[in-house]
Amino acid sequence: MSHTNRNNFTNPSTFILLGIPGLETDHVWISIPFCTMYIIAIVGNVTILFIVKTEPSLHGPMYYFLCMLAITDLILCTSVLPKMLAIFWINCREIDFNACLMQMYFIHCFSMAESGIFVAMGFDRYVAICHPLRYSTILTNSLVAKLCLAVVLRGGVLIVPYLFLARQWPYCRTNIIPEPYCTHIAVVNLACADIRVSSYYGLFVAFCVTGLDVIFIALSYTLILRAIFRLPRKDARIKTFETCGSHIAVILAFYIPGLFTSLSSRLGKNGALQFSVLISNLCLLMPPTLNPIIYGVRTKQIQTRLFHLFTHRRS
Template identity: 80%
Template sequence: MSDIKIHNFTNPSTFILLGIPGLEEAHVWISIPFCTMYIIALLGNLTILFIVKMDPHLHEPMYYFLCILSITDVVLCTSILPKMLAIFWINCREINFSDCLTQMYFIQCFVVIESGTFVAMAFDRYVAICHPLRYSTILTNSLVAKLCLAVVLRGGVLALPYPFLARQWPYCRTNIIPEPYCAHIAVVNLACADIRVSSYYGLFVLLCIMGLDVIFIALSYTLILRAIFRLPTKDAGLRTFGTCGSHLCVILAFYIPGLFVSLTYRFGQREALQFSVLISNLYLSMSPTLNPIIYGVRTKQIQTGLLQLFAHRGT
């Protein structure tokens, strides 16, 4: 860190991203799993998008929501990993202040979009299992389009205050961010002002918005489980619940680490900085990587489409 200059300023033009503090010597080795996850995330999610596009049998609400999730994952990991890998490989640590705020916006926006997509997918599973005869009349193409638009607009609007608030604060301490990307709380913590508005807004989105998403998802699955327990045979219940298995896996992989990371940043000890930074980067990289794998393994229709794709290429 001796080659990094710490500036005192009021209006910063650039920030310096440290990567993972204290592990600079291991950055090249740390980059290997992150690069691998990025490649898997891109290939996996783009493959799902291609399969759904090419297979008319998958032109259903469930797979439309899955496409929104895949697009979200591609944008989310692309917002973070290329810059992170540049830091790890060629020590490209500087980031323009406006670019930093743009990155912050995209991260917050697409995390909220992903959460909203999970709610839409839970609603889809609820209708499919609890009201199967009315599925096509409830989840029409018009309603699906409105749900997708609402999810995207909600994420875009809720993320707007993050960069606007961050731009208002005076920065007169340092321009060094102990992260490989512009995390909201890491940036505003550098301000020499009362940043409670930014902090409270972040908690509002975490607890009230994403917390409500978790409540709606839990309510949907409570109703789903009640409907399953009323089925005449155990095998029928297991098969029905199996259709929700992949959805539950990606939900757990998204919300549990996300809650841990958010609370650690706000209430954790400074001594755990390395651990917090590493976990937060794994969290934002792991979800886009795991989602296509989980859906590919647990969703028979995606498996069939993938096999048909390879069979077509082989002929």
Template identity: 75%
Template sequence: MSDTNRNNFTNPSTFILLGIPGLEATHVWISVPFCTIYTIAILGNFTTLLIVKTETSLHVPMYYFLCMLAVTDLVLTTATLPKMLSIFWFSSREISFNACLAQLYFIQCFSVMESGIFVAMAFDRYVAICNPLRHSSILTNTVVAKISLVVVLRGSMLTLPYPFLARQWPYCRTNIIPHTYCEHIAVVKLACADIRVSSYYALFVAFFVIVVDVFLVALSYTQILRAIFSLPTKDARLKTFETCSSHLCVILAFYIPALFSFLTQRFGQNVPLHFHILFANMYLLVPPMMNPIIYGVRTKEIRVGVL
């Protein structure tokens, strides 16, 4: 590459998002389910927030955490879907360098926050089922506020180095990102420098968050299941188990695609690019759509509030 071209890309003013390479002819058709998912996620999460705000009987820890989850889902979907749909509908592929880094940060930050909220909700369910008489004394408003602050700070601080590290690399190869959004590794791979610091740090954050959070969620639900099977009546066991199983489905729908996307980005050279990108979109779009359905429609108090 000539010196002139190299200088042009050292600090690119814009990146070009290709969408889903290999499936350009079907972008409009792909946009239909994506737009539907986005609409359901927006309406569902805003409805959850409105119901919890207006119904004073829902001002308890479980629904505070549910509101945090709704806000997180709204940010995750809004940070990715509008730009993605503009690529599919209008071929508007350009995104400024700073906007790309901001999108990168919001996706990583709120993904970590969502994982932390799942841990907090699992802990709330553990206390509610295993220590029901002490639930209000253990999870006071002060404790809930402290847990929420830890979740927010952990997500914000752990992912803060991502955009700063990405910003310092020289981009002298190309400014074309073969993706629908500014995914962290997809961006830093464009740098003509040793990006091992970014790669290793992202690897550390991903495994630290997933290993710690999955362990805590698994520990909570193991204790919950033990408590369920000790309940005296079959109906009580069945009702509690159905509630917990639906919550676990939402949690698995978040962690499994996230882990798959993370690993294939680094080690899945044989995985088709379009398949990887579709899967990477699923873990950002499907949980925000499912959460208000699982936690909302299946929760009697919220159903009554909607009616």
């Protein structure tokens, strides 16, 4: 840490993002997998959006939610990767205070939105499997639009206090963030004040919002699995389970990395900071990268449309 950053100051105009602390000499090599994941995420999610838009048979609630997920993934990874790659490639570490807060907002807002989309997708699968005859009357376009709007507004509104709380604290110790992007806890930890309000609110959002999402998703798939196992024929059970297999896979790809992120942040306090930051970065980028791959592999309608798209172009 430089001497100038140890001097007292109030509310710095810029923060310094370190990237992966302790691995600065390897930043170029580390950037290769991150850049590859970003390209896969962009191409995969844009392809999903294009296929759903151009294929009328996919204009249904499940694929609308899938498009919402793809848009969320695109915004989430784009809010992080360009600045991260600038740090790795050209050592562009400075970020404006307001830009840092805006990046924090996008990361937390759209991470929460993604969690809400999984709740909506779980509800969609529950209605499709447990109440198939009423599917079209329950999940109307109007209800789908309201669910998507509620998911966006929930994240947008609940994350706003992060910005106000982070802005009000005095920063008089350092402006160095030992990560390649701005998160709520990383920023407020730099404050030289009692930040318990920020910590308690962050815990409230994590446990009362994301925790409720996990409960609702678990309830939906418990009811789905119970309905599947009640089917009389084995082949019918397998076929029905396959229809929600991709949803389970993307949900696990989102929440399991989040668990590892939480654990790695605790390891960082014990001296393995670079490991903690590296794992956190991978966990943030895994869902946007894996989601289109999982849906492309496991969803027959998307596979068929992709096959026709490529064969038509070749002919």
